[in-house]
Amino acid sequence: MSEIYEFVNRVRTDTFDEKVQEFKARILPASTVLILTHDFPDPDCLAAAFGISHLLSFWGVKSSVISFGGFVGRAENRAMIRFLNIRTVPFVLTEINDFDKIILVDCFPGRGNVSLPPQTEVHAILDHHPNDPPEGSSTFYDIRKDFGATSTIVTKYLLTAQCPISPKLAAALFYGIKTDTGDMRREVAQDDLDCYKFLFDIMEHKLLSRIESPDRDIEFFKVLHSATLSAVNYNDIGYAHLGNVTTPDYVAEMADLFHSLEKLEWMVCSGIFKNQIFFSIRSKNEDTAGIFAEKIAMIFGGSGGGHSRVAAGRVPFDANDANKVLERFEYTLKDVFNIIKVPEEKLVK
Numbered sequence: 001m002s003e004i005y006e007f008v009n010r011v012r013t014d015t016f017d018e019k020v021q022e023f024k025a026r027i028l029p030a031s032t033v034l035i036l037t038h039d040f041p042d043p044d045c046l047a048a049a050f051g052i053s054h055l056l057s058f059w060g061v062k063s064s065v066i067s068f069g070g071f072v073g074r075a076e077n078r079a080m081i082r083f084l085n086i087r088t089v090p091f092v093l094t095e096i097n098d099f100d101k102i103i104l105v106d107c108f109p110g111r112g113n114v115s116l117p118p119q120t121e122v123h124a125i126l127d128h129h130p131n132d133p134p135e136g137s138s139t140f141y142d143i144r145k146d147f148g149a150t151s152t153i154v155t156k157y158l159l160t161a162q163c164p165i166s167p168k169l170a171a172a173l174f175y176g177i178k179t180d181t182g183d184m185r186r187e188v189a190q191d192d193l194d195c196y197k198f199l200f201d202i203m204e205h206k207l208l209s210r211i212e213s214p215d216r217d218i219e220f221f222k223v224l225h226s227a228t229l230s231a232v233n234y235n236d237i238g239y240a241h242l243g244n245v246t247t248p249d250y251v252a253e254m255a256d257l258f259h260s261l262e263k264l265e266w267m268v269c270s271g272i273f274k275n276q277i278f279f280s281i282r283s284k285n286e287d288t289a290g291i292f293a294e295k296i297a298m299i300f301g302g303s304g305g306g307h308s309r310v311a312a313g314r315v316p317f318d319a320n321d322a323n324k325v326l327e328r329f330e331y332t333l334k335d336v337f338n339i340i341k342v343p344e345e346k347l348v349k
């Protein structure tokens with residue numbers, strides 16, 4: 001226990017004090033607050049939003065609503081929402097004028113993955129993606145690019161504000177940090193590791209195992225099956241196109257799964273959802289995943305970016321011209337990865 005207290009004391013005396021005060025001053029007074037995450041939320045943004053909603057209620061805010069565009073597709077994320085009782089409202093059902101304040105977590109306005117109408121006033125942004133706040137804005141920004149997870153920022157806010165962290169909330173934040181850092185494998189700051197250890201000691205462990213081993217529907221195995229059959233590689237760069245998917249989350253999920261294949265340095269996955277091609281890029285040791293995602297997205301007038309080893313994007317897809325668009329997309333991928341002349345092999349022979 002003494003180690004925990006040492007950690008809590010350290011958190012309270014570092015730079016977070018000032019930031020939390022500034023955040024509080026920007027948000028209060030408020031009786032209704034909208035906490036918005038990126039579309040098709042992942043555990044990190046869900047946990048961060050959940051943590052902020054606890055902090056707001058600790059500060060006396062009567063109601064806060066967690067919302068996002070798209071829906072929760074991945075089985076683990078659905079289990080997280082269910083077992084941790086995270087109440088959310090689809091963005092299409094919210095009326096932004098009903099809220100006194102708007103907070104964005106784990107995303108940045110205008111990045112293409114946030115369902116917020118442009119020009120909407122945002123009061124605070126907590127994020128760890130490589131974005132720079134504009135100068136002279138009245139919005140509160142806490143952007144920590146060196147952090148592996150927004151859940152780490154939120155954990156430190158809760159500790160700094162001395163807001164109680166329940167075993168459930170701890171499980172959420174722990175899972176957020178765990179997944180966004182790939183179990184501490186990538187882009188980790190000391191703060192991530194500190195919070196990870198701290199939360200591990202206070203969380204409800206049974207909940208975590210229920211989230212990590214969820215019941216899956218048959219669709220998951222169908223996607224896995226067809227991805228396994230169609231995946232190719234160009235030396236150590238793997239690629240799988242999933243065709244039409246029932247949730248864009250499969251694109252990220254399959255990218256993660258195939259990326260664990262020992263012979264691969266890179267894995268890229270793409271899939272079509274509604275009228276967009278969603279894609280995910282993973283790298284083990286190279287640091288240009290975010291740059292590649294942005295490049296590909298820009299060529300097609302879409303949006304993309306992310307971290308050095310985990311990135312994603314989406315570009316417009318015209319079903320009437322499906323083959324041509326896909327061909328062009330795959331050519332662009334190869335061009336960006338500089339593998340146009342590298343022979344294609346079946347990934348799983």
Ligand SMILES: [Mn+2]
Nearest residue numbers: 044106150180
């Ligand atoms: Mn994140």
